[in-house]
Amino acid sequence: MSTNAKPYKETLNLPVTRFEMKANLTAREPKIQARWREEDLYGQIRQARSGCEAKVLHDGPPYANGEIHMGHLLNKVLKDIVVRSLTMQGYDSPYVPGWDCHGLPIEHKVVKDLGAKAATMSHAEIRALCQKDALKWVDLQRDQFRRLGVSGDWDNPYLTLDPRYEAGILDVLADLIEGGYVFRQLKPIHWCITDRTALAEAELEYKDESTPSIYVNFPMVSGVPAEWGDGPWHAMIWTTTPWTLPANVAIAAHPDLEYVGLRYVDPATGATVHTILAAALVAKVMGLRQVTQFEEVGRVRGRELEHAEYRHAFIDRVSPIVLAGYVTVEDGTGLVHTAPGHGTEDYQTGRTYQLPTLSPVDASGRYTTEAPEHLVGQGVFQANPKIVAMLKESGHLFHDVTFVHSYPHCWRCKKPVIFRATEQWFIGVDRNDLRGRTLKQIDAVRWLPAWGRARIDAMVGGRPDWCISRQRSWGVPIPALGCETCQTQLLTAETVRHFRDLFRREGADAWYTKPVDELLPAGAVCPKCGGTTFRKEGDILDVWFESGSSHRGVLSKDFNLGYPAFMYLEGSDQHRGWFQSSILTAVGSTGRAPFETVLTHGFVVDEKGEKMSKSVGNTISAVKATEQYGADVLRLYAASMDYADDVRMSERGIKEMSEAYRKIRNTFRYLLGNLEDYAGFDPNSVAPETLHAIDRWALGQFNSVIRDVRAAYEEFEFYRVYQRIYQFCSVELSSFYLDVLKDRLYAESPKGPDRRAAQFVLARLHDGLTRLLAPIIPHTAEELWELSPSGASRPASVHLAEFPQPDPAFDDEARDHVWQRLLAVRTEVLRELEKLRSAKVIGSAQEASVRLGSDDPEMSSLLEHNRDLLTTMAIVSEIEVGGSAPPDSARGQELPALWVHASRSSHAKCERCWNLRPEVGRSEAHPTLCARCERVISERNTNGA
């Protein structure tokens, strides 16, 4: 016999597995994904679940622009976990991803890149470039989403530029027109008078501009407190855009501000003037012209001035004083000149008070005939000084200076822009009680978290009519026909459906490429004047209307996913965005919400909880992070946090998650390492009674894990899935059960009942945990599935399988109660072993011998009945129970009734299993072995192993 080796070591069943400790996800994941594609796993899943109850998560389309970022990652991973977990619960849960392809950002970029050339190009040509750009990003983002392991019908996504989808949009529009919701109305928009075009917010460049700043007294007609005396009274307004005064139809005051009736002597004319302005601004305003003689006549709150009337300074028109919350005393007089045709807030106030929206300015910025006669035909900026002069002449002007402030300019021609009211298309939120009916539907939807309901409720409850027209190129045209005779716009359900069918056949480009005669529906006649000559109007639809119509094109029509959807899942910003545009168009066209459940998540923020932004430099690239750490690590990271609130992500966090991933991976490596020779083994051949008590306990614990995890998935609380599984792996398994099992797995006969019993548990854990983790770490789960020792009857992919079910045979509440006590005893024992270790008396627990006892009869009995079990649980060589407590024994910290005495065992160490046993040395054949090991060795020899 050779002496240089450890001959007995070779007789142990040490772990062996192909499952590598090093995950190398970066290389492994793409291979797994490639195979999924080759085998059309998504198609297989569809087939396997066909006929099952459907639960469809409808994808909100991300904007096709730029690389995906952490926000996309969070959103798509959460969706994927929902879809995969629904699938594993046995539902049919198809996932059709989509992209929002139209819209300003793409058009803006394309036009900007074209430079001056853009002006020479047709709509159709520009649209072609936009389409190319959008599709480029769709391809890129698709690859990036796929790399995250998101499962779905990536070869057939829905694109808002798809003719079928465009047809769906018009289908919804036609329904809404039929329902009487759609109308035209004036609305102020940014307008460049040089380029004669509408401008979006993104096309404005703010820079300093000198404008007149004038203080004007408008004569009051009524509503001045009688005790202030005769006056005549005025209201003093301030404006930096005198040219908008012709459109003045109100003066706004703040309801809570104090206003004074002021009598002052004009230093230039010596005249006594009575005027009203904010109390807080009297000194400042009077100081502008060094007015020294002024006195307060009386005071009122703004709200008391509501409905008081004044006469326009140079137009024969009486208008009211109104209230508005945005009035401040930072500048001006606290009384705001209000021209709904020339400002957004003024417009809103105008809606509230039903004021007319005047806009006596044409596309070139010249006054129209609606303006006072002497202004007609003049450019608005040129008119500024004339109006000032006129006010001065008539004595209405109090003061006039030049004011420099930030003012919007056209991004193209760099000239100052104006606000100009133009006819726009609207959806009337209060027509046919759309608002009320939507609120009812909101109430019937399940909002997660629950506060989402109140949030969207308030938004819908308070929102104005929805302006759905835009003066752009890159979108779906509103197929309105303008009557050349009377200028009426022809847009009916019938005409829109005509164009719906056309767009479906040829795409929306047809609107731009075909002459109007070819587009015209047969027999189109102007309903007003009977005219038959039309022109194409140029507006497109708001992109929110497009994406908000996805319930038609994607759920109801071509993708046939079923209406309504089970779930919409987006960031909480979509309460105002997609959730709202979807439910409004859906209620307007179908009468009900397009979703049953709306799940929202917070935003990805940095380590400190602050938002990620490129300028701050605290962003993390989702693409790079995936390349570096692997999709499963990032998926686990996303799943580990409570997404109801904002989600903090950092480089360090990802690193920590890699460690957690490794721990899970190592747990599986241990399981598989001890299952290598279990492959093909029939678990049914394990007689249940051969399971040890600790095995039954472990499976009972696992039952509880299965129940908790299934419940967490059903409630979409994935962080609970992660926490539960991770802590089970760490606490119950790694540091206890798996540690305890080593002796049995390594040292017992390979095929003996004791080892087989342990392997049965390990196999069950492996199978169950793999399934439970599959929605979160699909790649790793698939890798584990392939190495599974389970029989041939299981599906080829874990993603075709279902979640495990708990086995009630292993539930035993009374036992779990006893085990809690036993584990507490174990903790006390371990504490004593630690003392021996610090004192260098022992190294491993196996070198220890322990005596336990208690004065408490119940505890005493517990110890006596479970002596062997406790020995196993503590992995010590020997436990003795009873007798009197030695003087140097310790009292339990958690269990004061318990005393523990630990010492170094006096027995010799078995060379094979390292336990210290009294019988070691007694055998002649194997003097260095314990009895158990000698038995195992002889069995091996008998079996010819």
Place this chain on the structure above:
RNA sequence: CGGCACGUAGCUCAACGGUUGAGAGCAUCCGGCUGAUAACCGGACGACGGCGGUUCAACUCCUCCCGUGCCGACCA
């Protein structure tokens, strides 16, 4: 400025309004093992954003403040 949320150890999660000690896991530090080894085991350290209030009792309810996020308003 307004609406809606959130704020427990360095990190991620716990804790029916109530047992003197607010639990875990990870990270960190210390130690053990060397037959899960770029592993494994044990121990220690460590927190309720702040001031008030309600209550016999508050992490848990309320006011305010501070911080953070989303949405909106704003620049006449």
